[in-house]
Amino acid sequence: MKILLNLNSPQGGEIRLPRVNLHILQGFVYNLMSSNLAKFLHDEGYKIDGRKFKLFSFSWLMGKKVFDDKYVVFQDGASLVISSSLSSISQDVLNEVLQKEYLRLAGNEVFCSSVNVYTELVVEEEISIRTLSPICCYSTMYKTDGRPYTVYHAPSEQDFQRQIHNNLLKKYKLIYSERAVPEGKVTLEPLSRPRLQTALFKPDDPRPIKGWWGDFVLKGPKELLSVALDAGIGVKNSAGWGCVTLFERKGRNKYGLPRSGI
Incomplete structure (x- = not known):
């Protein structure tokens, strides 16, 4: 299941992130989960053959953007996809997103202007x-x-x-x-x-x-x-x-x- 979040600034302004921002996006995704689930996935995960898996992935931010020396600037909002095979993770993220009016993304206050949920079906090999x-x-x-x-x-x-x-x-x-x-x-x-x-x-x-x-x-x-x-x-x-x-x-x-x- 995939969750597409369309993020905007409350004042219609830009969303500004450091150019090195994957740790920020990961933290943002974990903050969209309940504290118990986030702690379990971050600290423990699902284990097999000596390896730990979290069983979710997320996109890089998408949208119209410009760069300067230190920052990437999204001038008209940004989109983020969060994807998981486990309905427990997807539902937990959805519950948190729908309960929060505003979210923090680095130094930006943002809100979800829309949330789309979809399942990608595989019918062929x-x-x-x-x-x-x-x-x-x-x-x-x-x-x-x-x-x-x-x-x-x-x-x-x-x-x-x-x-x-x-x-x-x-x-x-x-x-x-x-x-x-x-x-x-x-x-x-x-x-x-x-x-x-x-x-x-x-x-x-x-x-x-x-x-x-x-x-x-x-x-x-x-x-x-x-x-x-x-x-x-x-x-x-x-x-x-x-x-x-x-x-x-x-x-x-x-x-x-x-x-x-x-």
Whole structure:
């Protein structure tokens, strides 16, 4: 399920954020949850094979924007998509949004001028998707002295494809623990040349994160494709990476979301 929030300033003014803002968006999303759920997801999450999953993703802010040295400025409001495979998370966010007249987004007071809820149904084993936040896949490697380092993978690499599939399997097992795992491989094929995005999560963490914007064909078992649409593709979904949506190959998706990306 996806929730589309259209955010505006009460005085009709601009919404101004630091250019490094993923930590701000993550905090904003957590603040849209009840305190108990936010604490559980942030501190614990859902565990499998030694990994923790939050089972939600969110887009980067969308809207008309301009940049200066330190800030990105949305001059006519902004939109944010929050997506989850778990109705408990989606309903919790909806309850909080509908109860709050105003919200804080960094130093901005904003309100939801509209809230749209929709479910993206998968009826075939091949769908066209568009990134609402970049898809991130990486491996942790080790130097000869034992120090770890991160290698980010591109969509053209076998490791990227393998991780996409294995990541979705883990999410499926967490969401549907009593169901058999669907047979078949998930593959991701670019419809056009993907665009590399490098970003920091927060200003005091100098480690860059890399991901890919683009339009893709996603193939595989329908159940796994549904998980990809709802919980996100790849890693770092709850930090603002891997949120995707269905789209028609005419430039916009069926819900009117534009091509995303900064």
